[in-house]
Amino acid sequence: MFNRRLYLVISEEACKGRDLVTVATAAIKGGVDLIQLREKELDNPAFLERALRLKEALIPHRVPLIINDNLWVAQQCGATGIHVGNSDLAPLAIRAQWPSCGILGYSIEYEKQIYTADAEASDxxxxxxxxxxxxxxxxxxxxxxxxxxxxRALTDKLLVAIGAIHAGNAADVIKAGADCLAIVSAICGAPDPEKAAATIRLQIEKAL
Incomplete structure (x- = not known):
């Protein structure tokens, strides 16, 4: 069951020259409980190498690893799940090709998408x-x-909110109906990722 609240979307680029695993583990100490590796520019071998290194670091913390838009990498590294968007492999196809997928996320851009079979197939x-x-x-x-x-008024599906969310607006986003906040820059780009994550996590808990 998907019961996570603070979701870090991480990439080497987002970490601005700092070690990706170091940033991720610091963020976990601050309250991140789900991590997605998003590396759009890497080829499969390089993406897999990074995924394996990150996954190994997450195991002691029991934080699941989600892979963005790469079914092969997700399967090869033993990730918990995958996240796909509108231009990626559809959730129904993911379910068919990877029946054991633990968490399947799907980005939507239009209201009508919540009524589709792909939305139903997603966690x-x-x-x-x-x-x-x-x-x-x-x-x-x-x-x-x-x-x-x-x-939120149209579906009981779990909703993850992403896009320019930070400590100053996190509580409002949760109160509006999001179940989980996905963060990129406000944690990856922060001088102290642990402190940034802890501050956002506090706002989530207050809003709940």
Missing amino acids: YLALSPIFATPTKTDTVTEWKLEGIRHI
């Missing part, structure tokens, strides 16, 4: 982005708080 729906952000430039919808409230 959570990601509303992306909540607020405009330079890390998500290939999307069409800026959901904002009103969008979260609207989708």
